[in-house]
Amino acid sequence: MKLATLKNGSRDGALVIVSRDLTRCVSAAPVAATLQGALDRWHEVAAGLAQRSDALHAGALDDEAQAFDPQACHAPLPRAYQWADGSAYVNHVELVRRARGAEMPASFWTDPLMYQGGSDSFLDPHGDIVAGSEAHGIDFEAEVAVVTDDVPMGVTADAARTHIRLVLLVNDVSLRGLIPGELAKGFGFFQSKPSSAFAPCALTPDEFGAAWDGGRLHRPMLSFVDGQPFGKPDAGVDMTFDFGQLVAHAAKTRPLAAGTVVGSGTVSNRDADGGPGRPIAEGGLGYSCLAELRTVETLRHGAPQTPFLKFGSRVRIEMQGEDGTSLFGAIEQTVRAAG
Amino acid sequence: MKLATLKNGSRDGALVIVSRDLTRCVSAAPVAATLQGALDRWHEVAAGLAQRSDALHAGALDDEAQAFDPQACHAPLPRAYQWADGSAYVNHVELVRRARGAEMPASFWTDPLMYQGGSDSFLDPHGDIVAGSEAHGIDFEAEVAVVTDDVPMGVTADAARTHIRLVLLVNDVSLRGLIPGELAKGFGFFQSKPSSAFAPCALTPDEFGAAWDGGRLHRPMLSFVDGQPFGKPDAGVDMTFDFGQLVAHAAKTRPLAAGTVVGSGTVSNRDADGGPGRPIAEGGLGYSCLAELRTVETLRHGAPQTPFLKFGSRVRIEMQGEDGTSLFGAIEQTVRAAG
Numbered sequence: 261m262k263l264a265t266l267k268n269g270s271r272d273g274a275l276v277i278v279s280r281d282l283t284r285c286v287s288a289a290p291v292a293a294t295l296q297g298a299l300d301r302w303h304e305v306a307a308g309l310a311q312r313s314d315a316l317h318a319g320a321l322d323d324e325a326q327a328f329d330p331q332a333c334h335a336p337l338p339r340a341y342q343w344a345d346g347s348a349y350v351n352h353v354e355l356v357r358r359a360r361g362a363e364m365p366a367s368f369w370t371d372p373l374m375y376q377g378g379s380d381s382f383l384d385p386h387g388d389i390v391a392g393s394e395a396h397g398i399d400f401e402a403e404v405a406v407v408t409d410d411v412p413m414g415v416t417a418d419a420a421r422t423h424i425r426l427v428l429l430v431n432d433v434s435l436r437g438l439i440p441g442e443l444a445k446g447f448g449f450f451q452s453k454p455s456s457a458f459a460p461c462a463l464t465p466d467e468f469g470a471a472w473d474g475g476r477l478h479r480p481m482l483s484f485v486d487g488q489p490f491g492k493p494d495a496g497v498d499m500t501f502d503f504g505q506l507v508a509h510a511a512k513t514r515p516l517a518a519g520t521v522v523g524s525g526t527v528s529n530r531d532a533d534g535g536p537g538r539p540i541a542e543g544g545l546g547y548s549c550l551a552e553l554r555t556v557e558t559l560r561h562g563a564p565q566t567p568f569l570k571f572g573s574r575v576r577i578e579m580q581g582e583d584g585t586s587l588f589g590a591i592e593q594t595v596r597a598a599g
Numbered sequence: 600m601k602l603a604t605l606k607n608g609s610r611d612g613a614l615v616i617v618s619r620d621l622t623r624c625v626s627a628a629p630v631a632a633t634l635q636g637a638l639d640r641w642h643e644v645a646a647g648l649a650q651r652s653d654a655l656h657a658g659a660l661d662d663e664a665q666a667f668d669p670q671a672c673h674a675p676l677p678r679a680y681q682w683a684d685g686s687a688y689v690n691h692v693e694l695v696r697r698a699r700g701a702e703m704p705a706s707f708w709t710d711p712l713m714y715q716g717g718s719d720s721f722l723d724p725h726g727d728i729v730a731g732s733e734a735h736g737i738d739f740e741a742e743v744a745v746v747t748d749d750v751p752m753g754v755t756a757d758a759a760r761t762h763i764r765l766v767l768l769v770n771d772v773s774l775r776g777l778i779p780g781e782l783a784k785g786f787g788f789f790q791s792k793p794s795s796a797f798a799p800c801a802l803t804p805d806e807f808g809a810a811w812d813g814g815r816l817h818r819p820m821l822s823f824v825d826g827q828p829f830g831k832p833d834a835g836v837d838m839t840f841d842f843g844q845l846v847a848h849a850a851k852t853r854p855l856a857a858g859t860v861v862g863s864g865t866v867s868n869r870d871a872d873g874g875p876g877r878p879i880a881e882g883g884l885g886y887s888c889l890a891e892l893r894t895v896e897t898l899r900h901g902a903p904q905t906p907f908l909k910f911g912s913r914v915r916i917e918m919q920g921e922d923g924t925s926l927f928g929a930i931e932q933t934v935r936a937a938g
Contacts, residue, residue: 271856341679341680341719342717347786373784373785373786375786376717376788376789378683380855380858381680381854381855392752413729413731443785445707448714449786449787450715451848513735513777513791514720514793514794520719598753
């Protein structure tokens with residue numbers, strides 16, 4: 261089942277059920293008016309939503325169905341009660357630290373990194389990235405995320421996997437220039453992590469077939485900068501902690517409420533030789549953020565060569581099924597100056 | 600106006616308007632069913648809520664009014680879209696760092712510390728503090744917080760003050776034993792900050808009279824541990840950054856959505872001689888968390904003497920008006936073992 265949230269003038273939008281090929285949709289209102297409303301009582305509504313999805317695909321709702329327009333979408337959850345973002349591709353973390361000469365603690369391979377992000381104002385899939393200054397080092401981060409129902413405190417990783425209800429595609433916008441100063445203060449990210457954007461559709465795990473193994477999504481993460489292919493690493497590869505482990509980490513000392521969004525962190529694959537990945541232009545899989553390319557450039561050439569995003573820069577993030585159809589619809593954003 | 604949220608089996612509870620003496624309340628449903636719903640359209644509902652509050656106090660709603668029972672309350676916002684907690688009493692921060700031999704950067708006096716907290720599952724005013732282990736170093740932190748309406752990105756501190764709609768009383772529960780390891784990872788707090796608790800009532804700033812100066816609340820923060828007075832520092836004193844500055848800090852790179860909760864950090868006053876405060880038993884104003892007392896003990900005696908909270912420990916946090924009436928109602932919690 262694919263779900264999306266259409267803009268309707270309200271803060272939470274209108275929940276719709278989208279066809280697998282993303283061409284048509286039908287209102288979910290007879291079952292649930294909003295996605296948060298559906299997640300609040302998932303056990304009561306999931307079957308009804310699935311029935312309506314089946315009916316849409318069977319042609320039984322042709323009189324109600326409308327064309328699906330990704331530009332008319334909010335993030336699936338326009339606002340959420342929690343956004344907890346992991347950093348599960350430890351390869352990426354080790355690389356970034358190596359570039360600045362810092363050794364990575366061995367515990368990073370066993371104890372997930374996770375930060376609490378802002379969730380009150382997510383960006384639309386086609387929403388501008390509004391930044392105060394190019395000097396902030398504007399970057400994208402292509403990630404997979406999951407949405408849970410109510411998760412009890414102290415849940416195991418195995419049990420946590422059963423609480424995953426939806427899968428999302430994220431652009432975790434980052435202001436690299438603000439990160440060192442902010443992390444040096446010791447309290448984690450705040451100003452350096454402005455609003456994140458999400459692809460139009462939220463998918464139930466069954467939509468992925470064998471590409472979803474219960475805790476990881478095994479498909480290439482496609483990202484493009486100014487129309488040029490930038491990355492295609494596989495989100496299922498080199499993900500040291502799966503979503504079950506990430507959700508369990510988040511729930512260690514408190515329960516998680518329905519609608520909690522847990523992110524994977526920037527998708528990153530090692531190169532075939534075990535070293536850092538190579539750019540797509542050099543036959544590699546590329547990267548899912550500019551910072552990683554700049555890190556590789558620093559390791560190779562002593563300094564980064566690729567600039568961060570500028571006002572007017574365009575970012576596109578997408579994931580395709582084996583048949584080439586877009587799974588979530590695309591994130592397509594342009595960077596714009598504030599004010 | 601005093602607002603509270605009664606438990607009614609739903610996730611967001613039922614909004615009520617409470618009498619100034621906290622003895623009676625009346626449903627707010629004719630104007631707004633929930634507090635988040637009210638904040639979503641504050642400009643439309645504020646006058647209607649105030650009219651109902653006036654009618655309650657004038658005796659015009661006696662047929663609808665009921666006794667107000669703090670035990671029947673959720674947090675005013677049982678779940679929120681954002682909880683951003685500052686650390687505005689820099690005195691407290693300097694003290695804690697001094698005890699571990701770390702100098703505080705001078706920038707901490709001009710650039711607020713703030714962390715993004717979990718907001719998906721706040722604790723009821725009388726809700727147990729459930730912890731996995733006493734070894735986690737269970738502590739309370741008595742704080743003031745404000746709730747904003749929609750705040751634009753890049754707001755000034757002056758303009759930010761006009762977005763403050765409600766004031767709250769918070770227990771920002773902290774697991775001290777987990778903090779050093781978590782902060783060493785560099786991504787800020789997560790497991791070390793379990794769910795926070797809130798006093799029953801949310802107050803509009805006009806309720807405080809001259810005690811609210813637009814950015815600070817000038818009343819003693821009363822805390823009690825196991826029935827014994829523990830702290831009474833004035834929340835308006837030694838607050839280096841006021842709420843206007845804290846809200847502006849939070850909104851520097853992104854807008855804040857209506858219902859954002861911004862906390863002051865642990866209230867802390869210097870002693871009259873400029874040094875760390877003294878315990879109440881020694882004629883001082885005491886502290887608003889155990890960690891600060893333990894820090895003072897470390898500075899004085901080389902090691903902390905007061906233990907953290909244990910299973911069965913009780914914490915009470917309250918603030919009174921000049922006439923001794925409870926402003927927000929009390930936070931009254933007992934620590935309980937998980938499982």
